Each structure stands twice: as structure tokens, then as C-alpha cells.
Amino acid sequence: MVRKVRPEPLVFSPQGEGAASGRVGERPLAKYNGAVKAIAKARPEPGVDIIDIREPELKSGHVKIRVEKGSVCGTDLHIYSWDRWAQGRIHPPRVIGHEFCGTVVEVAPDVTSHQVGDFVASESHIVCGQCKQCLAGQAHVCINTVILGVDIDGGFGPYASLPAQNARIIPAEVPREVASMLDALGNAVHTAMSGPIEGRSVLITGMGPIGLFSVGICRVLGxxxxxxxxVSPYRIALAEQMGADVVLNPAQEDVPAALRRLESHGVDATLEMSGHPSALSLAVDHTRPGGRVSLLGVYPENSEPIDINAVIFKGLQVQGVVGRQLWQTWDQMIDLLVNRGLDIRPVITHQRGFDEVQAAMESLRAGQAGKIVLDFAGAA
Ligand SMILES: [Zn+2]
Ligand SMILES: [Zn+2]
Known part of the structure; x- marks a missing residue:
């Protein structure tokens, strides 16, 4: 039996077009009766809208938070662009946003873990707690996973109601803008800490935000x-800021030759963050025998040719990484931030008001941003 996590549908009313018909997308809409603004995929087409909604109702087992800051993710960009994945997965109207932080303003009577005033950050994977994986301590691959801001309404509005365990209590010394992206940082922590890092040589392919976070994590882990x-000069500069020793640009140099020169026996571990097929081959070719290849980047095609016999004869440990280990990754992440000096702020290149979401999406699309934080102070 799967625990029901889908909240009551919010009452939506888009501004402008569509309001007259009372319908947008696939679900009927009530007339305008909400007093707060949220960022939503209101229509099954490219773009996002700022729409008026009611405050979400608090359900049993949930806490309600006043969202302070949200962080835009690659997933949000897929939804904004309305690509094939988004069209198959998102059912408008849907409030987007799965990376956010805020303060608890209401606690359901059956919740004992949280108090009003707690500062929390979102874990976007709502898991069932009852499937074989959940019971085995592998809830990050729960077969009933429901994702905030994708399968149900997310947190890009002034208020969000979410299961108490998905609102992780965060020490006050973690800066608000950092706390807004712990869901994403957790991907990097999970990947990097899936094997030993201290004293090891590490190749990290792809300097998107998760790759950049991974550089900082590997640095503080020794x-x-x-x-x-x-390839992007913008991101190469960020990688250097985050502590990479050498950044190789496949557009400008022979990366395999450079790696043979720098690490003739291969690196101890490769963290593949790019989803680029050439990086997958690079990982297999340049990880030392017995080393580890951790794969987080998602490839455009489901089949990629790799030298599978090299994987076997080199005895490589190849692992797929998804989500965050619940809840070990969160504990490791807070330790890195609070006790080990992990500072990811160089990756945060822009902070904007929530109503500037379109500009944020476009600068991400152009590759001219690291992480962008949206402020929801003015949304209520
Ligand atoms: Zn994300
Ligand atoms: Zn489960």
C-alpha cells in the first residue's frame, strides 16, 4: 500500500490569456481567488508563468513553510523549455521548484519532529517508506518516488506544504542562498562520497553546477x-575558483593525451557529471585498474558504445548515482558545510527576485550562469 502524498489540487488562475475559459492545460481552474504568486508551468507549451494561487493547505504529516529562497535547476530548465521529457512527465498547471529553503510557519498536529520557526531546506524526493528499497535503507531508489515541483506542486511560491521529513532542519549558520540548493548539492555529495576521495586523484567531467560542487567537495575531502x-570558458573560470588543479578543455586540446601525460596510470576515481558520450569513454580509458567510475550525468540516448571489456579487465567499479541517500547524504552534506569549510558560494553567480524567473532561465540556457537563486520575499 502506497502512502498517498498527492496534496489537494491548488486553485489556479492564470493572469491574462486562458483565464476567461477557466481552463489552462488539463485541469479545470477556478476563478481568481488566490492572494499569493507562484511560478508555474501553466500551459503545455514553452515558458513559465507567474500565477495567483491560494496558500497550500496543511495536511497531516506535513509542515508548511514560508519559502525564502529557491534555486533554479536543470530540471526546471527542461520544464521551461518544454522538451520531450517535460511533455511526457509534467501535467500543467504545476507549481515548479524543488530546490528551496524557508522557515516553518505551521506544523500538522501529528508531526513531532518540527517546530514553528525551524529553518529548513527541501529534499525533493518524497518516498513511500514501504517498498523493498525503502525498507532496505535505499530510499533514494524508492519505486514510488514522487518529486516536488515535477509530479506534485513545488516550492516556487511564498508557501509550500511538504512531508515533514522532506523539510530538513538546517543549522542557522548555513547561508540562505546555499540552503536553497542543498537538494542539488546532495547529488554531488552522494556521487563524490560513494567511494574514497582523501589522497586520491579525481577526474570530474563536466563543470555544470553539480560538477562544480564536486570540485569543492573533493577539495575539502583531501x-x-x-x-x-x-568547454565553456565561463565555467572553466568557476572550476578554477572552486579548487580544480587542472581544467582541460576538449574544444581546445587533446584531453586523452593530456591525461596520459598527467596521470600515466589513470586516476583513482572519475565522477562523470556531463552526460556527454565522450566523457563516458574518457572515464573508462583514464580511470586506473581497480578504480571507480561514478556516473551522475544523464545521456541523451539510452545506449552508448563503451569498451565493456576494458571495464571488465580493468576491474572498474562502475556505479550509477541518483538522488541523495536518505538520510546519510544530508548528514554528510551538513558536516561538510558546517565543520569542513565547504563553500559553494562561487557557484552562485546570480540572485534575483522571483519575478525575474524568465531572465534566469534564459541566462542558464545560454550557459552564462552557475546557480541562480530566486528570492520569494515579495511573493506573498
Ligand atoms: Zn534540482
Ligand atoms: Zn519506497
């Missing part, structure tokens, strides 16, 4: 050498 690959 990696001996950190090699990165990236």
Missing part, C-alpha cells in the same frame, strides 16, 4: 589532485 573537463 583529494590529492583534481582534474576537470569543461
Amino acid at each position: 583529494a590529492e589532485k583534481i582534474y576537470a573537463t569543461e
